[in-house]
Amino acid sequence: QQQVKQSPQSLIVQKGGISIINCAYENTAFDYFPWYQQFPGKGPALLIAIRPDVSEKKEGRFTISFNKSAKQFSLHIMDSQPGDSATYFCAGGNNAGNMLTFGGGTRLMVKP
Amino acid sequence: DAGITQSPRHKVTETGTPVTLRCHQTENHRYMYWYRQDPGHGLRLIHYSYGVKDTDKGEVSDGYSVSRSKTEDFLLTLESATSSQTSVYFCAISELTGAEAFFGQGTRLTVV
Structure with a gap:
């Protein structure tokens, strides 16, 4: 039972391009939607997160777009850099006991 | 990195043997x-704990047990390791279920 579906599984982008990763969730009780970034050999680390009271959140080159009615959210990486090459995970959860449920991950490669 | 230590970092074990992985935190989460x-x-949730001696099952708990006798330590035991349990195991901590989770560096377990 996969409550959070993530696409694509892999993505290749040229340096300077825009990387877009999409997620869809099923549990309408979720009210916290983070994105995690993972480099090889490391644990995932929080990149950016959003709550459903806003439709967009931007931190530097990273933006989350959130569509509550469609139960979808996406990560946009502007001006993608080779250093952004990593695996990205979306997730959903809430403070009422719903543990973070993760998507399947997207392996991003940014070519120089 | 948040104060999370996983041990061992790498382990190779034989099918049918018990294995225990340890997670130690210094954050008092x-x-x-x-x-x-x-x-x-x-990332699929195996088990979680919400306090000393308080644990519950996650999505993929079959073949695993956990214990938390102190706030700072959370042990994962594979009662009789199987090849399907070959994986990378991550410990994570958080103050709330719907808040940032901090991950350890991971344990790579190979069951031969």
């Missing part, structure tokens, strides 16, 4: 989690 990471499946 209430929640502790064990996830496994497999290609195409993202």
Whole structure:
């Protein structure tokens, strides 16, 4: 039972391009939607997160777009850099006991 | 990195043997989690704990048990290791279920 579906599984982008990763969730009780970034050999680390009271959140080159009615959210990486090459995970959860449920991950490669 | 230490970092074990992985935190966070990471499946929750001696099952708990006798330590035991349990195991901690989770560096377990 996969409550959070993530696409694509892999993505290749040229340096300077825009990387877009999409997620869809099923549990309408979720009210916290983070994105995690993972480099090889490391644990995932929080990149950016959003709550459903806003439709967009931007931190530097990273933006989350959130569509509550469609139960979808996406990560946009502007001006993608080779250093952004990593695996990205979306997730959903809430403070009422719903543990973070993760998507399947997207392996991003940014070519120089 | 948040104060999370996983041990061992790497382990090779034989089918049928018991294995225990340890997670130690210095952050005094209430929640502790064990996830496994497999290609195409993202991070799947095995078990979690919401306090000393308070634990519950996650999505993929069969064949695993956990214990938390102190706030800072969360142990994951594979009662009789099987090849399907070959994976990378991550411990995570958080103050709340719907808040940032901090991950350890992971344990790569190979069952031969």
